[in-house]
Amino acid sequence: MTVTDDRPAPPTEAPRRRPNPVLALLRNSWRQLTSMRTALVLLFLLAIAAIPGSVLPQRGVNPEDVRDYFVAYPDLAPVLDRLGAFEVFGSVWFSAIYLLLFTSLVGCITPRLRDHARALRSKPPVAPKRLDRLPQHAEFVAPAGGVDTIVTHLRRRRWRVEVRGDEVSAEKGYLKETGNLLFHTSLVVVLIGVALGSWYGWSGNRIVVAGADHAFCNTQQQYAETSFGPRVGSADLPRFCLQLDDFEARFLESNGQPEFFNARVTVDENGGTPRPAEFSVNSPLRLDGANVYLLGHGYAPVVRYTDRFGRSQTSPHPFLTTGDVGLTGEGLAAFPDANVDPVTGERDPELQMAFSGLYLPTAPQEAPFVRSEFPTERNPMLSLVAYRGNLGLDAGIPGSVYELDQQQVDAGRVKEVGTKLLQVGGVWTLDDGTTLEFLGTEPYVVLSVRHDPGSTLLLVSSGTLLLGLMGSLFGRRRRVFFRVTPDDPADRSSTHGSSLVEAGGLPRADYPGFADEFARLVAAVRGDGPTPMIGPERE
Helix, strand or coil, X not given: CCCCCCCCCCCCCCCCCCCCHHHHHXXXXXXXXXXXXXXXXXXXXXXXXXXXXXXXXXXXXXXXXXXXXXXXXXXXXXXXXXXXXXXXXXXXXXXXXXXXXXXXXXXXXXXXXXXXXXXXXXXXXXXXXXXXXCCEEEXXXXXXXXXXXXXXXXXXXXXXXXXXXXXXXXXXXXXXXXXXXXXXXXXXXXXXXXXXXXXXXXXXXXXXXXXXXXXXXXXXXXXXXXXXXXXXXXXXXXXXXEEEEEEEEEECCCCCCEEEEEEEEEEEECCCCCEXXXXXXXXXXXXXXXXXEEEEEEEEEEXXXXXXXXXXXXXXXXXXXXXCCCCCEEEEEEECCCCECCCCCCECHHHCEEEEEEEECECCCCCCCCCCCCCCXXXXXXXXXXXXXXXXXXXXXXXXXXXXXXXXXXXXXXXXXXXXXXXXXXXXXXXXXXXXXXXXXXXXXXXXXXXXXXXXXXXXXXHHHHXXXXXXXXXXXXXXXXXXXXXXCCCXXXXXXXXXXXXXXXXXXXXXXXHHHHHHHHHHHHCCCCCCEEECCCC
């Protein structure tokens, strides 16, 4: 006899699908990138990457220093240039770190914001059964009013309260996580502000001499140094012209330190009606689309040179300060168009003239005349060295207008023809019959015109960043629980008779002051009764 099994066969399990290795790699990479540890590492790398931009000269800030660096280090400079060391903040590797940090912060903050919002909406948890096992514990006679009195005291101290029958749950200290998220969110906004300033910001430096003949308009060609973001062109500059009318400076008599600076200018914006304005070091001139900052000041000696054909040229020449307290100036008065034949119009480059030297607002009474004794003009003196020859200005090579090309001197194309000390009104007659007269000085100011569209965003985000940091440092998450139990089991009222209150407290993190806070809270709830029994456990 054959026995058959009519039971149905067990279902066969479907073969497990192997995970896609590419998706798994991307998922793991994203988790690593958005971890807080990776964000801290990237922030540290960003700080290290910014060091070359502070140590080495940058093309966008001072191209002349970059050129001098190539001359001083001909072997090292090309290698650094290929690595982007002279344009650090626009290099590929710096931008990569910047974008990775931005992505890491956004990916790290987004889920935490969602969880924190959910936690803020949730109710405090149910009180545990064994309150005596919590770090802080106390028992005392219930106050008049029972649960209502406990809730009143808790809410008065800004606790989040949830009542469940005879149990009260309360929590406090969300400021820590809120501050932490605010700090990291503000850091992201700081990165956005820096990016906006880098892409759409621009700046330019310019020396402006007092007088209507030396006004400048906001064009790229009129700046001595410019730094434009990649999204900014010369046509994007706001239209305005600025003329320096007067500059006032006061110094302490005791040591010559500056006390007060004030520049009075006339501004013409967008072809409108010119208006007067004033600004100083800590109070910039705010225009539509740009701010004008006062960086420095000095004196521009006004000299008149009369060449061998009797033609005179008069102009002020700003002498840059050497950095001493007395505002000693060092500069160059060049006359490349001197000694042009008025009949033929021919110009001999070998007869070009230049005068290099020092200007002392308050020269000492005796030699050496190398440093001014005070920054105001009490005994002005001009110490000059005359040079004649090809100044090298016709070659079309950019150079400084404040110093003589030393290569021309070393090559013998420019020769020294004399030295002279001149006071105001003094005349120097050179060996070829030409003359130089020192007429006086005009003040000049060093201006920095800047536009940073991310500055307001940076200011606000930096302030909120500090607030968030303070909240994350001083905020403490903690919970307290109260359970009201009647002493007589037959009496279930929580507000009458000799009911007891059992309290417990639990900090979410290390909080040394929680024991004192819990004791004060219990004392406030129980009123004027005896001192509560507080401790890790109640025997």
